[in-house]
Amino acid sequence: MKRNKSRIVSLVLCAAIVLSGALPATAASAKEESKPVAVQMNTQGYASEIIGNVRVQVLSPTVVRLEEKGPKGYEDRETFHVTNRDNWEGTEVTREEMDGSVILRTSAFDITIPSDAQDLSGITISDKEGRLLWKYKGLPGSKVYLPDPGEDVLAWEMGDSPRMTVPEWGFAPQPEDNSENRETNGFDQSNDAPDMYVFLPQGDGVQLRKDFNKLTGQTEMLPLSAFGAWDSRYYANTDEQALQQIKDYHETYQVPLDNLVIDTDWRKASSGTGYEINTDLFPDMEGFLQDAHDLDVNIMFNDHPEPSKNSEGQQNNAINPDEVKFRYDNLTKLLNMGLDGWWYDRNWSTTIVAPEGFTHEAIGASAYSYAQKAVYPDQRLFMMSNVDGSSNGVDIGAPDVAQHRYGITWTGDIGGHQETLQDELEFTVQYGAIGGLPYISSDVGTHQTSTKDMTADEYVKWMQYGALSPIYRPHCAWVGSVDEGRMPWLKGEDALNIIRDYVNLRYRLLPTYYNLSHENYETGMPLVRRLDFEYPEYESASRNDQYLLGEDILIAPTITTSESGDPAVPSAWLKTPDGEQGLKAEFFNNLNLEGEPVVVKNVPNIDFDWGKESPALGVNEEGFSIRFTGTITIGDKDVQLQTYSDDGSRIYIDNDLFVDSWKDQEPTATTSEGTLKAGQTYDIRFEFYDKENEAVCKMQYVQAGEKDEAICTRTVWIPEGEWIDAFSGETIYGPRSIEVEAPISENPIYIKKGSILPLADEMMSTKEGDWSHLTLDVYPSTRYEDSTTLYEDDTISNDYTEGKFRTTELSTKFEDGKTIIDIGAAKGSFDGELCFDNRSWTVRIHQPEGWGELKNVATSDGQTLAFTKVEQDTDAMPLEIEGGAADGAVYEVEVSGNVYEAMQLVAEFENAVDPEVPDLEYDEARDYDSYKQPVDYTVDITEDMPYVVDLTTLGNLDWVQPNVNDYRETMRKNTTTPQITFLKQNARSVGGFDDYCTTFSYSDGLPIQSVDATRNGSVIFDDNASFEFTVQATEQPKQLILFIGGWKSEGKLEIFDKSADTEVQTFTFSDPEKSYYRKVTIDMTSETGTDLVVRYTKTSGSNITFAAAALRDPNAEPGEETNKVVEREVEVLDWYPDKRNLTEE
Structure with a gap:
């Protein structure tokens, strides 16, 4: 039904519509026209059948390829996106023909194809019960998200589109005798045609990722050292400074370090491009690299790729032979000097120009990988490149399906404070889960925010997160100070000690990280795992702000709400010269407080962040200064005063300089050396200037003496x-x-009872020692048992791909009143000194609550073993290898032996009985049919927009909104069960606005808790880019409300579900002259827990916008949404400037 009334449009549509046309007949319902015939296997060992103009290949019981014939025929060569169509096991397939269709049958599913198929339309796949699993709805792209781990996926698709074949030499210069596609270095795009793959994992998300990894290319293991600590900064290091940096870590501060990044200033060019070495900084590059290696540290260089250009001055495409040679020759030149790896950085004014339809992130990473492998053909890929799907930390869409092949991926030049830390955590977890990227690396501490602008608490939180993330790489930009960096010692001894503890914890956990790396190589599973990989039946498992390392360690990073660090001096302490509460403020339109002030007024206190706005009407937006005067009476405790300013500030107490930070600077906290006494009154003068850009002006206080930990x-x-x-x-x-x-000193870590965890010795670098001694951390339980794998190889070569590695199964269980600890016989071998025959173990058995003392430890043949009790230490770090533990006493047993001989320990406690499980309110598991039925839903769309919306009450289930500080980022409801999945697709250019027609507020947000009034939102500029929202419909009604719009553009709203039998409902909005706004309300239910997807895409024009989305229980109290008149505060001044330029204003 469609109803037009004035400017208001309401649309109500039912999604449970009757499909036009019937599905192709199945064997149970159609007249048989031919007898089943076995399909012959091709030379690769799987069934391949041509029907009309379509080739169907059944690669395995869980993967099917559907391909239209191309201009050169069917494609069997390796393509950029699909590197492996040869190594598949196949499955038996029979062919039948009936009622105008060809049916290819396997033991698990039937593929139905029109007999005269000219394209892929009309193809369906059903299970053996005749239920539709998949039907062709259009060619999927090669930038697609994997399904959520918690989804019970029966079918998923990806396209090899656009399709480009890759020559044997790839991005190395083509051989002189190459005669094919010489103008593109052997790459061939001339046989592009619709080509796609349907995955049929039967609900097994691990199988899907394993198949995806196998088809598109396995992610190589990283060298062990890459999992060690990094140091990275954008700074013009000399060779001596860089080497001293390593020594500072290892010798002066006793902090581990394995990798040092030299950012772009290793080169001579001031533009950040070029490959000529800056010999003023590195007079002997080969010597420097060797010296670093002698200190057991790898060196990586950043590269902003200098463009190669054609005779007309245009930048060459990545597959242009001149570009290939230029890039390859220059990259390999440095690698041949001893450089260990490249950081491909596309963030500045230049980048690799990809062929049309491909991304410069994936194509560029591939080009760099060929250079690395040319110089180090027997070693693992050690390189870093931009995350395809992240623009400086902002989600812009799914990564290319090839991106995961190229090692470490970096989220970009992020800035900000703790809200950015929250974003990086969630991005890393989410893109590991649905992006297929295992080695995401954040600029830990951010690229753009100065170390001086962070409190010690903020600094510690960043390093704690990084130390337990996939790659621990602290990084920052150089902002003019020699001391600037992200070194652990820059925020004082307390912060240094905490950071060192977490870095040491990372090194103890290296056996876990390394085993997960090998598991990723084999299966595609990420290192940091969202909990719905292991617990898909629980809604809360899909949180992106916590993760598992393996199956037994749960990590839930925290952030601190303190940015500038300390509270503002309160108004109650301050008096103006006239005796009023607050301070007198005089504003000057110059930097030096000269002449007469242009504005004079009283302010309650000094706690301002003006950004780039004017601090008062009539005052410059930059190039101004302020003098605050009055008295200050200190509260009931002695304090130190602190300025926090951008740019300069200073405080005079009784006309004596008390705090001096009078200089151009980013936001910086400066604390007085002197102390103001409790209860005393002082004359105070606070002076401030802002030269340019952002303006921040705060006067804060710190209680003298010890400060309580936040x-x-x-x-x-x-x-x-x-x-x-x-x-x-x-x-x-x-x-x-x-x-x-x-x-602050603790980042929540939880260890599952019944687990067994191998721990490495602490060392200053991974090259310092081996794993001939390990600790085995055991947490006994009567109810739970566990097993894990110790994985070993030579740590650097590719020999593991040929089976040259060693594994040892470690397990524990409770049996006959005793804890059984098994160290299995090692399997496999590899070359080199790290493949020793004997290992010693320190087995640390934690004393469970209520079990009493450990009575006896014996081997399986009855030999009694000595043990030592270590008393509980409530201050211990997690997973220590010596000393006490927080959870109770620890009993240490020393054993050793040949690694190829199994060993069993039997531990007996006095009273091995676990406490009863308490009767608490536990979450209920979801119980939905794997086969998804279409969602029942109705849609209402209106132009009648509310003036004010309280997202906290409207979104009683969940809400999302662009971040008030960075419109490209996302705020969301701080709920235990996030229910709206918000993603972007193909959004290379994302911006923001602050003038939406509706004002939003909330009081339950994350990472910012509350906002009183915001009209901000996100903008997408690219054609065919979209905002996408996914909500699981349930038997209980839900209502999704979207606030969207656009400006001088056309936007397309599509609504569909994730059932195989879905139909897409489409609505179009546009205005070629001005802004337009829509409120979309969708009521939904589903008996099978089917996901509903809403996609809002820009089709033409300037931009489309998203302001907020709320999910609510429609049966609950209605949310606060009003069209009433809104009260606003207005500042009325008693002065007026002599002149005003209204044109400029």
């Missing part, structure tokens, strides 16, 4: 089972959500 709070979802808080030692029972309070 507390961070968050919600953590605890999965099924019993989990030990590694800091408090408390046992927490799941599945349920808990509220956590943790001091």
Whole structure:
């Protein structure tokens, strides 16, 4: 039904519509026209059948290829996106013909193709019960998200589109005798045709990722050293400074380091491009690289790729032979000097120009990888490149399906504070889950925010997150200070000690990281795993702000709400010269407080962040200064005063200079050396100037003496089972959500009871020692058992791809009243000194609550073993290899032996009985049919927009909105069960605006808790780019409300579900002259828990916009949404400037 009324459009549509046309007949319903005939296997070992103009290849029981005939015929060569069509096991397939269709049958599914198929339309896949699993709805692209781990996926698709074949030499210069496609270095795009793959994992998400990885190319393991600590900064290091940096880590501060990044200033060109070495900084480059290697540290250089140009001055395409040779020759030149790896950085004014339809991130990374492999053909890929799908930390769409092949991926030049840390955490977890990227690397600490602008608490939080992320690479930009960097010692001894503890923890966990790397190579599973990989039946498992390392370690990073660090001096302490509360403020339109002020007024206190705006009507937006005067009476405790300013500030107390930070600077905190006494009154003068750009002006205070450690709070979802808080030692029972309070020094870590974890010795670099001694950390349980794998190889070569590695199974269980610890016989071997025959173990058996003392430890043949009790240490770090533990006493047993001989330990406690599981309110598992039925939904679209929306009450289930500080980022409801998945697709250019027609507020946000009034939103400029929202419909009604729009553009709204039988509902909005706004309300239910997807795409014009999305229970109290008149505060001044230029204003 469609109804037009004035400018208001309402549309109500039912999604449960009757499909036009019937599905192709199945064997049960159609007259048989031919007998089943076995399809012959091709030379690759799988069935390949041509029907009309379409070739169908059944690569395995879970992967099917559908391909239209191209201009040169069917394509069997390797393509950029699909590197492996040869190594598949195939499955038996029969062919039948009936009622105008060809049916290819396997043991699990039937593929139905029109007998005269000229293209892919009309092809369907059904299960053996005749239920539709998949039908062709259009050619998917090669930039697609993997399904959520919690989805019970029956079918998923990806396209090899556009299709480009890759020559044997790839991005190396083509051989002189090459005669084909010489103008493109042997790359061939002339046989492009619709070509796609349908994955049929039967609900097994691990199988889907394994198949995806196998088809598109396995992610190589990283060298072990890449999992060690990094140091990175954009700074013009000399060779001596860089080497001293390494020594500072290893010798002066005793902090591990394995990798040092020299950013772009290794080169001579000031533009950040070019390949000529800056000999003023590195007079002997080969010597420097060798010296670094002698210190056991790898060196990586950043490269902003200098463009190669044709005779007309245009930049060459990546597959132009001149560009290939230019890039290859220059990259290999440095590698041949001893450089260990390249960082491909496309963030500045130049980048690799990709062939049409491909991304410069994926194509560029491939080009760099060929150079690396040419110089180090027997070694693993050690390089870093931009995440395809992230623009400086902002999600812009799914990555290319080839991106995961190229090692470490970096999210870009991020800035900001703790909200950015939250974003990086969520991006890393989410893109590991649905982007297929295992080695995401953040600029830990951010690229753009100065170390001086961070409190020690903020700094520690960043390093704690980084130390347990896939790649720990602290990084920053040079902002003019020799001391600037991200070194652990820059924020004082307390921060240094905390950071060192977490870096040492990372090194102890290297056996876990390394085993996960090998598992990723084999299966495509990410290193940091969203919890719905292991617990898909629980809604809360899909949170992106916590993750598992393996199956037994849960990590839930916290952020601190303190940015500038300390509270503002309150108004109650301040008096103006006239005795009013606050301070007198005089504003000058110059930098030096000269002449008469242009504005004079009273202010309550000094706590301002004006950004780039004027601080008062009539005052410059930059190039101004302010003098604040009055008195200050200190509260009930002695304090130190602190300025926090951008640019300069200073404080005079009783006319004596008390704090001096009078200089051009980014936001910087400067604390007085002197102390102001409690209860005393002082004359105060605070002076400030802003030269350009952002303006921040704050006067804060710090209580003299010891400062209490700040507390961070968050919600953590605890999965099924019993989990030990590694800091408090408390046992927490799941599945349920808990509220956590943790001091700055602790980043919540939970260890599953019953687990067994191998731990490495601490060392200054991974090259310092081997794993001939390891610690085995055991957490006994009567209810849970565990096993894990110790993986070993030579740590650097590609020999593991040929089976040259060694694994040892480690397990523990409870049997006959005793804890059994098994160290299995090692399997496999590899070359080199690291493949020793004997290993010693320190087995640390944690004393469970209520079990009493350990009575006896014996081998399986009855030999009694000595053990030592180490008393509980409530201050211990998690997973220590010596000393006490927070959860109780630890019993240490020393054993050794040949690695190829199994060893069993039997531990007996006095009273091995676990406490009863408490009767708590545990989460209920979802129970939905794997086969998804279409969602029942109705849609209402209106131009009648509310003036004000309170997202907290409107979105009683969930909400998302662009971040008030960075419109490209996302705020969301701080809920234990996020239900709106918000993504972008193909959005290479994302911007923001602050003038939406509706004003939004909320009080339950994450990472910013509350906002009183915002009209901001996100903008997409690219054609065919989109905002995409996914919500799981349930038997209980849900209502999704979207606030969208556009400016001088056309936007297309598509609504569909993830059932195989879905139909797409499409609506178009446009205005070629001005802005337009729409409120979209979708009511939905589903008996099978089917996901509903809403996609809003820009089709033409300037831009489309997204302001907010809210999900609510329509049966709950209605949310606050009003069209009433809004009260606003207006500042009325008693002065007026002599002149005003209204044109400029």
